[in-house]
Amino acid sequence: MEALQFSGCKGRLLWAALCQNSFAFGTRRFSGTSLASRLCSPWLRSCKTKPGSLPIIQDGSCLKHPGAKRLASNSSFNIPPSAEFVARPVGVCSMFRLPTQRSTEGLDVAFVGVPLDTGTSNRPGARFGPRHIRAESAMVRAFNPSTGADPYHSLMVADIGDVHVNLYDLKDSCRQIREAFRKIIAGGCIPLTMGGDHTITYPILQAIADKHGPVGLVHVDAHTDTGDQALGEKIYHGTPFRRCVDEGLLDCKRVVQIGIRGSSYSSSPYKYGRDQGFRIVLAEDCWMKSLVPLMAEVRKQMGEKPVYISFDIDGIDPAYAPGTGTPEIAGLTPAQALEIIRGCQGLNIVGGDLVEVAPVYDASGNTALLGANLLFEMLCVLPGVKTI
Template identity: 80%
Template structure:
């Protein structure tokens, strides 16, 4: 901490670094960031323009605060992002590995207060039926998300200048009690949605979508659902238990959380225990799109139909990474061959643009089964696409 001048230290520790100081930092050239050289004239003029303002840095000679700040060993996370609009820092000026690991290198805060969008992790895999490990999904998705940049040129989306977003950390789940974890998740998301914030969730196994939708339905009423998965997750029970990652949407139907005429499940495939494993879904009014009906084709026409089906009422997106073929996303607990491609996944999420999206999740990333990190990277990209598809996002 000795690298800071006393006033600079005080401003940082009190969390009151002013916007003018940030503006000065932005005026400093790329060379300043990389070499620590600065212009005392810029700093001096800023100080004269703001005498006595709390948190402002005084007239400072070259080689003190900003030089130390950008070349020193300590770079506070809160100043890695624009303080006004929560715009992630560019890798042109701040190295990707630098800073506390957060989703898209966004600021971290303790609640959804003041946010339009909150990224929240739910590190739970107690509900898995095959390979565990999804509890580590949020951590690895965050790490891989540092590769993402600000804009989406393909869709014209400018999310960070349209919405205030931040990472609000993880739900404190109970790894030894699945029902208690569901209660904790429900209560956490009730707080998020009552603050008028759209949650985008990093899972965690698919059990987590059930308590999330409990909170969603409490605010919005029964919601439509765009569900991408290899499995319908509408089982009734297994080993005597009615809550695990194979049952969330059955429980949602039981509790009236879904508008069943506005539910579409895409990418469904795999062997089954019954001759007609999709009967329950169709009996509820779900549209079930099998993976083989998606092979070797664009899903743009399908999503045009889905948009008509969803209308202008609230819609939730739930994306199980095992909906993608394991050739692209091996890091998951229940892989099924012959799934969707990443480009089809983009078509699905981009096809949700224009819908009244009230939340979304990306679940079942189990990083230890993919040493390359590509599954978590794909998950981060899909969450970025969800962010870009939100109705409040401006497009060029």
């Protein structure tokens, strides 16, 4: 985490309020005897450290200070700090205030950002989605009492930062994303991705299919994203799943698209997907009803083979999620979104993404907050997550 250096106090404090991981990104200097005196207080001096070492809170020997409670855990997992003891604005802005690291070494799950919106056809801004989702994720707590999921005591999870992209060359960005995700999943780590526009799912699925073969897809969106081209270009956020079909990345009999709606450029906008074997669930077929029965059918359709979840935030009605580039009226509710993701529990999920959050169109931050919560729900349904 962030290393802080203060004048008037010997040594450094590696700020372990976020986690017991000792990963440091740099130093910042502060002056002032009040801060120095806090760091040199009896509770800190009681920590057993070697000369010149960083006093890291790892066990009960350093928990005498009231604010130090719950700063450490005897768990071998990365546990986000509780806001009961560590203020939410404290520390580096990471996903769910988890530790950050540069690689997937030792991880079961990695949160990763792809700040790309070069493939956007309408309102840009999704390149800022990952950082705003991270900021709003501070509101999300560690347990899921509705489902009983206890993800952080089940899987080793961290935020591995953002993939490098080329904002001036969409095809080169796709190459960089594909190569980055091949490395992420090589050791069995499951990526949960923050977009970025929906173009990013295409190179991600290229990497996923390299390891798992053609996968099933649970796709929530206002749009099918199966267009062939626009303005002469075959790669943009309206074509990712057409390109995936072209390359054999999808098990087309195990593809379901939920929440589809809006006007179209042709009289048969869903013909392509249905011809491939996709199940297309229109938004009007979801109005005013629970989607629990639908997801029971989806689980049966997906079976035990690998499944990828791709959630475009514009699948949600813009009354709840206005911060997106191509909003469509009369969409799903947040409660239905929870039913869809929770309905994926028990599936062999090998990755997931949450895309198209464009924060500039929602000053309240609610769209990014909703996105963070949906990613938490994805984490909670991954294989290996225990319930309490």
